[in-house]
Amino acid sequence: MLWRTHFLTGAVAGLVVTGSTSPRVVILTAGVAGIAALLPDLDDPNSWAGRMIPVIPRLIKLTIGHRGALHSLMGAVFITALAAFLLRFWHPQAYVYNHLIPLFVIGYISHLVADSLNPQGVPWLWPLDKHFGLPLMQTGGFLERFVIFPALLVLCSWLAGTRITFT
Numbered sequence: 643m644l645w646r647t648h649f650l651t652g653a654v655a656g657l658v659v660t661g662s663t664s665p666r667v668v669i670l671t672a673g674v675a676g677i678a679a680l681l682p683d684l685d686d687p688n689s690w691a692g693r694m695i696p697v698i699p700r701l702i703k704l705t706i707g708h709r710g711a712l713h714s715l716m717g718a719v720f721i722t723a724l725a726a727f728l729l730r731f732w733h734p735q736a737y738v739y740n741h742l743i744p745l746f747v748i749g750y751i752s753h754l755v756a757d758s759l760n761p762q763g764v765p766w767l768w769p770l771d772k773h774f775g776l777p778l779m780q781t782g783g784f785l786e787r788f789v790i791f792p793a794l795l796v797l798c799s800w801l802a803g804t805r806i807t808f809t
């Protein structure tokens with residue numbers, strides 16, 4: 643999937659579960675889940691997320707490969723634990739932590755679900771090698787670019803609009 647499709651998938655997933663009506667929290671919710679949805683592709687130095695960080699994506703691709711450990715439940719647990727550790731230093735208040743980490747998990751898992759719609763699939767149960775995927779769409783193909791992406795954009799805008807209440 644393209645990075646923008648992943649971002650919107652994560653944002654939609656985050657917006658579906660949020661109960662907040664504050665514009666600031668709704669935007670933060672979509673942003674956190676959307677960004678978390680980009681992180682599994684840190685295993686590809688040519689991906690949008692991989693280009694944001696020097697060296698590390700190249701090392702990950704050389705060692706565990708693209709669509710390897712980071713595209714698995716084990717990867718989700720590891721990256722979430724790392725994010726939780728960093729968040730504790732950045733913002734130790736529990737309410738922020740308790741709101742952001744579930745959104746982070748939801749965004750990350752949304753990436754794995756979306757990539758599972760490609761024939762290449764993802765190794766959900768890594769270190770087992772088996773990839774789970776459905777041959778429904780190709781990354782960057784017609785269906786993704788002209789049907790799924792616009793539909794997600796509309797859905798994301800609609801969800802954000804229905805969640806936000808201006809007082």
Ligand SMILES: [Zn+2]
Nearest residue numbers: 682683713757
């Ligand atoms: Zn991916």
